Amino acid sequence: MSVVINARIVAFAVHALAVVASVMLFVWSICYRGGFAWESTNKTLLIFNLHPVLTLTGLVILGGEAIISYKSLPFEKRVNKLIHLVFHAIAIILGILGIYAAFKHHNEKHVPNLYTIHSWVGIGVIVLYALQWLYSFIIYFFPGGSSTLRRDLLPWHIFLGVFVYVLAVGNSVLGFLEKLTFLEKSGLDKFGSEAFLVNFMAIITILFGTFVLLIVYSKSPPSVEEDNNYSYSPI
Amino acid sequence: MSVVINARIVAFAVHALAVVASVMLFVWSICYRGGFAWESTNKTLLIFNLHPVLTLTGLVILGGEAIISYKSLPFEKRVNKLIHLVFHAIAIILGILGIYAAFKHHNEKHVPNLYTIHSWVGIGVIVLYALQWLYSFIIYFFPGGSSTLRRDLLPWHIFLGVFVYVLAVGNSVLGFLEKLTFLEKSGLDKFGSEAFLVNFMAIITILFGTFVLLIVYSKSPPSVEEDNNYSYSPI
Numbered sequence: 420m421s422v423v424i425n426a427r428i429v430a431f432a433v434h435a436l437a438v439v440a441s442v443m444l445f446v447w448s449i450c451y452r453g454g455f456a457w458e459s460t461n462k463t464l465l466i467f468n469l470h471p472v473l474t475l476t477g478l479v480i481l482g483g484e485a486i487i488s489y490k491s492l493p494f495e496k497r498v499n500k501l502i503h504l505v506f507h508a509i510a511i512i513l514g515i516l517g518i519y520a521a522f523k524h525h526n527e528k529h530v531p532n533l534y535t536i537h538s539w540v541g542i543g544v545i546v547l548y549a550l551q552w553l554y555s556f557i558i559y560f561f562p563g564g565s566s567t568l569r570r571d572l573l574p575w576h577i578f579l580g581v582f583v584y585v586l587a588v589g590n591s592v593l594g595f596l597e598k599l600t601f602l603e604k605s606g607l608d609k610f611g612s613e614a615f616l617v618n619f620m621a622i623i624t625i626l627f628g629t630f631v632l633l634i635v636y637s638k639s640p641p642s643v644e645e646d647n648n649y650s651y652s653p654i
Numbered sequence: 655m656s657v658v659i660n661a662r663i664v665a666f667a668v669h670a671l672a673v674v675a676s677v678m679l680f681v682w683s684i685c686y687r688g689g690f691a692w693e694s695t696n697k698t699l700l701i702f703n704l705h706p707v708l709t710l711t712g713l714v715i716l717g718g719e720a721i722i723s724y725k726s727l728p729f730e731k732r733v734n735k736l737i738h739l740v741f742h743a744i745a746i747i748l749g750i751l752g753i754y755a756a757f758k759h760h761n762e763k764h765v766p767n768l769y770t771i772h773s774w775v776g777i778g779v780i781v782l783y784a785l786q787w788l789y790s791f792i793i794y795f796f797p798g799g800s801s802t803l804r805r806d807l808l809p810w811h812i813f814l815g816v817f818v819y820v821l822a823v824g825n826s827v828l829g830f831l832e833k834l835t836f837l838e839k840s841g842l843d844k845f846g847s848e849a850f851l852v853n854f855m856a857i858i859t860i861l862f863g864t865f866v867l868l869i870v871y872s873k874s875p876p877s878v879e880e881d882n883n884y885s886y887s888p889i
Contacts, residue, residue: 421655422809534844536831536856574657578871582864589824596771596828600835609769621771629817636813 421638429634430491436627437480443620444472451613457520466527469520471594474541477513478548478587479624481506483631486584490634504560507552514545537593544590547583551576581635588628595621656873664869665726671862672715678855679707686848692755701762704755706829712748713779713822714859716741718866721819725869739795742787749780749822772828779825782818786811816870823863830856 448455448468455472456465484491485506489499518541525532533539555576558564564572599617603609683690683703690707691700719726720741724734753776760767768774790811793799799807834852838844 420809420812422813531844534838534849535835536827536853539853539857540827540860571658574655574871577655578657578868582867585820585824586860589820589827592771592775592824593828593831596831597835600770600832600839603769604835604839609766614769618771618774622774625775625821632817633813636809 421636422633423640424633424637426487426490426634426637426639427493429630429637430487433483433487433491433627433630433634436623436630437484440480440620440623440627441476443616443623444475447613447616447620448472451616466520467524470517470524471591471598473513473517473520474594475591475624477510477517478544479591479628481513482510482548482584482587483627485510486580486631487634490637500560504552504556507548511545511549511552514548518542518545535597537590537597540586540590540593544583544587547579548587551579551583555580577635581632584631585628588624591624592621595624656871657868658875659868659872660874661722661725661869661872662728664865664872665722668718668722668726668862668865668869671858671865672719675715675855675858675862676711678851678858679710682848682851682855683707686851701755702759705752705759706826706833708748708752708755709776709829710826710859712745712752713783714826714863716748717745717783717819717822718862720745721815721866722869725872735795739787739791742783746780746784746787749783753777753780770832772825772832775821775825775828779818779822782814783822786815786818790815812870816867819866820863823859826859827856830859 448471452468453461453465455468457469459465485503488502488506489496492499492502494502521538521541522532524530533542558569558572559576563569595617599607599614603614607613683706687703688696688700690703692704694700720738723737723741724731727734727737729737756773756776757767759765768777793804793807794811798804830852834842834849838849842848
């Protein structure tokens with residue numbers, strides 16, 4: 420049930436959308452929200468701003484690039500697997516730092532933690548992402564399971580990986596909505612440039628995730644398939 | 655890359671979660687939000703309440719049951735196909751009525767329309783859902799495309815259908831977050847019973863959608879496969 424596409428061409432759309440999303444995110448954080456800082460007296464603007472940048476570039480963008488590495492990169496399977504697991508590891512570290520920034524911001528501003536569905540899903544995403552990485556590392560990298568186990572587990576590795584990734588993408592959109600709703604309740608123009616920027620960032624994020632999953636559920640046209648010997652398979 | 659499960663057993667989890675989500679939704683609407691009405695002087699409580707009930711029971715719950723009908727129901731393919739397309743048609747009608755209720759509520763309360771990402775994605779979902787239904791009806795039901803066209807288009811029918819469905823599920827969660835944020839900004843207790851009810855409804859909705867997609871990306875174990883002759887295929 421795979422769609423027939425040339426994954427290397429769709430991967431260009433993924434990379435392009437990653438650049439667009441990152442630029443929009445930095446424009447928003449720096450031009451509209453006052454930039455970044457780890458320690459600051461201006462809690463709302465500076466410390467909080469690290470949260471969307473770290474989680475989106477980590478879990479969504481780097482995570483997406485990690486997912487498609489088997490089909491988007493012209494290296495041999497061994498190298499692609501290494502890129503796949505290293506990118507995912509960096510994604511998890513950035514995600515943890517991003518979540519820590521949100522807690523730090525809340526604690527320093529005496530705002531309660533963990534009362535929104537965005538925060539609940541966020542905790543779920545980071546825990547499941549780390550578990551997915553850990554069992555996959557053990558089975559597909561070191562020490563490595565038997566070939567039968569690896570083959571039988573692969574559909575579950577993909578389904579659970581896609582599940583966590585869709586949660587991460589969806590949760591980014593939840594985060595954009597939550598932040599924008601707070602800002603609009605504090606007087607931000609509902610049809611102003613910042614509101615449009617944030618909403619379009621959410622749309623770009625959804626498109627990015629969709630193209631990543633299009634590559635996951637694709638197979639190459641026959642002529643391309645004969646040309647290359649790499650496919651989505653960490654076995 | 656299909657996971658091996660017994661779809662008929664997972665389908666019970668889907669039906670059970672559908673019941674749980676529906677009950678929670680009605681408890682929220684009636685016990686916490688004052689019930690339903692199409693015409694009312696109490697715009698916020700009564701007209702608006704139709705929106706989540708119609709969209710969630712339509713696009714998400716009935717849509718999910720329509721998606722799994724090929725694998726969850728013990729009928730022959732012809733009957734399952736009819737159930738698949740009729741359930742989806744009812745889902746679209748309920749979705750349109752639900753969206754109309756939101757516009758009616760906004761217009762009567764003089765609240766601006768279409769400024770949130772929830773509303774943008776919602777319009778996208780209903781348009782894409784209807785387009786997906788229409789081209790699929792023409793190709794797989796009446797007048798029907800050639801067998802080659804139907805076979806070649808099936809992976810796209812599934813990918814695009816799953817894409818629209820994930821958007822619908824995700825958008826329900828966006829809606830829950832948006833409504834709850836509005837209520838909390840107006841004084842609702844962030845850790846009160848209503849906040850927990852809405853957040854858990856969002857979790858149940860995500861689980862429901864996940865089990866639906868688990869069935870889509872599954873195949874039966876060999877012994878079960880020999881027993882039945884129905885599979886996910888509108889060809």
